Amino acid sequence: TQLLEQSPQFLSIQEGENLTVYCNSSSVFSSLQWYRQEPGEGPVLLVTVVTGGEVKKLKRLTFQFGDARKDSSLHITAAQPGDTGLYLCAGARNNAGNMLTFGGGTRLMVKP
């Protein structure tokens, strides 16, 4: 069974601070996706990283895929209250089913 562990589970910070969320596994994934999920809604895809060592930026969000494709991180610079939400990582294997294995999520609260 492939597992993705996210840390921290909860994070409460002040507006303007930086933060990093981690997603770790002992398994190799063909790609790693990051989602944001609002209460009562489905996950919304933020980014997909595919290549080991890949770095992608989305405004103040920086996503990195580990060299061995077993881990990933999400770094937010100068967090804003609008960044508050649940962030999920999900790994995909290169198989016929294309299923995603989700981490448990990091619940972020950014206080003004």
Added chain:
Amino acid sequence: EPEVTQTPSHQVTQMGQEVILRCVPISNHLYFYWYRQILGQKVEFLVSFYNNEISEKSEIFDDQFSVERPDGSNFTLKIRSTKLEDSAMYFCASSEARSGRGYTFGSGTRLTVV
């Protein structure tokens, strides 16, 4: 922006009853999926569907579950005899390709079994 549409948004059913959850994937997507999320737990994979057949399923997806693409637009999940533990948010998703490009989730159906 293209969306995955799910209906109903909320369904309450009695234990033992059959339910059908409906989804309209994005029109040019080829892969379709069902996931579920029990309250407070991880999003879990149920099944993937491609070329009119199941391509992968999890151990959760037992004989009580079935999926169907009855026409060119709808993708349904049927639970034959619901149990209390089937209460969860059920998410439909679709993607363009095997690489997972364009993986898009619907807003979900909250199923409550009483």
